[in-house]
Every structure is written in structure tokens, then in C-alpha cells.
Amino acid sequence: MLPPVLTRTANEHSPAVNHKRAAKKPKRQGSTARAAAAVGAIAASFSFAGCPCLESVVNPSPALQWWLFSNFGASRMCPEMLKQGLSLRLQERQPAIGRFFPSQCSYAVDDNRRTVAVSFSGTGYGYTTATKRVGFSVSGTIELRPGIQLAGDKAYVFGHFNRIIMGPTFQVGYIENPVVDIAANLPGIGSMANLFGNQVVAGELTRGFTVVNTDKGNDFALGILMPPQMPHHPYDTSASERYTFANETVEVHQNQRDYLGPFEVPEAGKSLYLALSNQGPALDIMVVNRFTGDAWRDQYQRGMLAAAPGPIVAGGPLNANMSETRRYALPPGSYYVVVDNTAAAGLVNPPASLLPLGDAMARVSYVAQLGE
Secondary structure, three states: OOOOOOOOOEEOOOOOOOOOOOOOOOOOOOOOOOOOOHHHHOOOOOOOOOOHHHHHHHOOOHHHHHHHHHHHHHHHHHHHHOOOOEEEOOOOOOOEOEEEEEEEEEEEEEOOOOEEEEEEEEEEEEEEOOOEEEEEEEEEEEEEEEEEEEEOOEEEEEEEEEEEEEEEEEEEEEEOOHHHHHOOOOOOHHHHHOHHHHHHHHHHHOOOEEEEEEOOEEEEEEOOOOOOOOOOOOOOOOOOOOEEEEEEEEEEOOOEEEEEEEEEEOOOOOEEEEEEEEEOOOEEEEEEEHHHHHHHHHHHHOOOOOOOOOOOOEEEEEOOOOEEEEEEEOOOEEEEEEEEEOOOOOOOOOOOOOOOOOOOOEEEEEEEEEEO
């Protein structure tokens, strides 16, 4: 029975929208920005904003910006980048069509050149019409040039892409479409199967990043945004006092899943809040702990559609073309939120299609937050 819905070198191991009455502000968490790739993790721990007197000192001084980064940001890069997956998109502001999960990270700071080299590796999955699901692994080393700009009560932390040092080396592990899978090494078709390596994954990692730090957490975006620009999101959380983990739109095609997070509940008394808006058929929303989620995601990336290899700790169906807000009171730990559009798990089966190439795709906008 599911719980009720209450409206380094390192290795991985009330509605949110337009609150009229703000929830009690939670104790400030360690930065858990959506900087899941190395490019985003650099700034995820940087908490430096709110003193206008500092703008005139920090903003015009590259030397001071580098000193702040090298002393306060560099050591937190790898721990932060291993916490959550990175959304993959074909174009900016389009729904996510896959996710990359770093599993290893190391970094090297060059004080003379004021750059940082980030080495990373990990696995992930994505979806295209031609290939259907693709499971992959990728590794590489990129060089970034950090920067900081203070703007009122916000701190903008930048990771300007400088150069590729090694790779990225991309390997396809699974292709769902058997025709493409058989011909994956042929000219033309092979390059189509490697779309995620050559264009999406490598492209995302070499765009640089912006993290906007406020007293509510870090707001992450790939690419460089200059003040007063803010990252684009489907939900307006400006009036919410909750800590926001993620705020995005994803596409989940028929017989596919998306593994959101993982999201950390750091202590007893905290809850995971989800605001969800579904444009498409009914889906299952399932919450699993990180151990179960990692194993389940690995199966999915290797082509297996199966039930969860461990307990579903919370969840329930998300009806077709509906919006709702959920609160899950969970024990301390790290949790995936799995959006399932398959018949292999959960309570909902995708609707049958009368067309051979029919696809009961759902577009889901969500915001995941931590609160009381």
C-alpha cells in the first residue's frame, strides 16, 4: 500500500505556484542545484549575495572573482554534480527528451590561467523518433573559465566554456529501434544513432552555465545569462519559500520513463512537494529511494522494461490532462521521482494506438520542492 498523497574525485553512491500564504521557510539546505553535469556543479555551492556594497568591489575585479571561486567553489564541484541528473534537450526551451547522470568526477584548478578542468563520466538515456530509446555512456574533460557578478540580492556565477581537453567519448549501449540498432555502424544511420553523443550531450556540456544564487537556493541554466535575466521555467515559484530542486517540462513517450532527481530529504519533518501538469494520457508517478532508482534506471538504459527492483515508497496515477499538487512526507534520504508511461510498472497502462507508429506521448511540467 502506498503512502497517501497529502495535498571530488567522487563516486555516486500548498501549491508551488503563486502562493498567497507562504509556507514556513525551511532551514537552508546545502546547495542542491540542478547542476548535474560538471559544468553546472562549480557554482552550486556558492552562497554570496545580498550586500549591494560588494557589487562595486567584486564585479569589476576578475582577480577577486577567481579568488572567491578557487577558495569557496572549486572543492564543492564534484559532490554537487553527482547529486542529480542533467536534462538533455534538442533546443533551448524545448521539453527534456533524456537525462545524463554523472557517476565520477575530478577537477584541477589552474591558478595561473584562472581556469578549471573538469573530468567526468556517467551514463544516461534519451529518445528520438528514429532511434526510440537510446542508452549511452559518456566521458570527457572540459576546461571552464569561471566568473561572478553580484546583482542586488542575487549572485550570478558563470562557467564560460573555454575548450575541450579530452573527448567527449560517447558509446551507445542500447538502441530500442532494431533497424537502427542493426545498422548502427553504417554511415548516416550510425551518426543518427550517435545524435546524443555528438549534438545533445556534448553540445549541452560545452554551452557553459549560469547559476543564479538567492536565499531560496540556486537556479541553474545551461548557457550564459546576464543580470537581470533569469532561467526559463514552466512554473512561477517566486512567491514560494520552499527550496526548489527542479522546475522543467519533460516529454515521456509511450513505453518510456523519466527518472527525475534524485532529490534529497535531509532531515525528519521535511516533505517532498510536487506540482504536476500533464498534457497527454494518464501516467504513473512513483517515488523510490536512490538505491532502488539507480538499479532501475540502469536496467532501463540497457533496454529492460521491468517493475521496480525495490519498494515503491510513494506515488499514484497522474490523470490525463490534469494538474495537481502532491506532498510526500518521506524519511530522510535521496529519492527518484519516476514518470512512467509503460505497462511494466505502476497502475496505468498506455492507451492502445490504432496506428502502427502511434505514440501516446505525455508532456509533463513539474516543480519539485522541499518544505515542511
